[in-house]
Amino acid sequence: MPLTESVTVGLVLEGMEFAAEARAALQALPVRVLFEHQGTSDLENLLANIDRVRPDVLLADFRALKEPYEDFVTPIKETACSPQLVALHNTADPETILSVMHAGADAYVYPPLAANLPKALERVMAGVERQRYSSSGSGGKTIGFLSVKGGCGATTIACHLAVELARLGTKEVLLADFDLDAGLIGFLMKSKSRFTVLDALTNTDRLDLSYWRAIISNGIPRLQIVRAPGVQPHRPEPGQNDVRTVLRFVRYQYDWIVLDLGRGINPLVLSGLEEVDDAFLVTTLDVPALHQAKEIVRGLIENGYSSERLHLVLNRVPKNPDVLPSELEDLLGIKVYAMLPDDYGSIYEAYAEGQLLSAATPLGKQLVRTAARIAGVQEQTGKKRFSLFGD
Secondary structure, X not given: OOOOOOEEEEEEEOOHHHHHHHHHHHHOOOEEEEEEEEOOOOHHHHHHHHHHHOOOEEEEEOOOOOOOOHHHHHHHHOOOOOOEEEEEOOOOOHHHHHHHHXXXXXXXXXXXXXXXXXXXXXXXXXXXXXXXXXOOOOOOEEEEEEEOOOOOOHHHHHHHHHHHHHHOOXXXXXXXXXXXXXXXXXXXXXXXXXXXXXXXXXXXXXXXXXXXXXXXXXXXXXXXXXXXXXXXXXXXOOOHHHHHHHHHHHHOOOOEEEEEEEEOOOHHHHHHHHOOOEEEEEEOOOHHHHHXXXXXXXXXXXXXOOHHHEEEEEEEEOOOOOOOHHHHHHHHOOOEEEEEEOOHHXXXXXXXXXXXXXXXXXXXXXXXXXXXXXXXXXXXXXXXXXXXXXX
């Protein structure tokens, strides 16, 4: 698999000349070095570094190691992220190569590193992709909410469902605002952090757990929030790789990631959707909204997004709608996942009081059911209000 996108790397190097050759070989490649560890003797701190930043690949200088190599390889493979391990050595001795590979290394590289290292990284990329996307892995599930146009209610739905997902169990949930211009999640959820998701997107070279913890805010058990900056006359624009990097990072920090992707489709949304397990397209039933919904569905499918992962959420549905769900499914080509009633009065009252919607209202009840369906659990009862301040 060609190295067409950034790979995160941890380095374990010793010896000035050999280390310099390895660094020089990496400079021409699309890799991002997360840390450099001095030598292989301090295994405990090395494992702590791996667990802290979770590199895709670990490049380790094996020259000072003695058999059995499993004493070094096995603990690395047992870390949460289980990075692909590329062994660096100055010998092409067949017995050494076989011993290192039998110990569990994914690739073996010897000089000239400038010629051999790119080939090895291409070979291990298949393993990197399996780690990133394996459904049996330790990564959480990412869901995204996208409005077909402004005012359809995707942000309101995302906020309430994130709170309910956190309430349904002991799992950790992230609510992230990727609608960089609107930035309403910070307002609705009373986020007090002065940092935003844009800080993470434009500082991916610094992205680790300590940096991430400085960005997020909480206040609700098991729910963390990262807000968007809102309208700014001048701001740095994140790249598509930056979006992918941040979403891949948070996938391994949370059980659920709930994204507000804003409205319409743009390069940032398309990059985010690459990392989303299920996308929920939110529309109302007015003609302009349905027209936009059809265009967005067509655009996403043409860009390779599977219709099986795309779900329709009908918001503000009147008691007697003029169109049936089956007719909308035929029109748009995707299934209706949820129908949310028109309950504008309850939302207005709740927001005027600085609260989220009561779970006893018609819309609140349906949001609770929708969250339970997404989580694949039985609906829980007894909670009277989506709380901004915990249980």
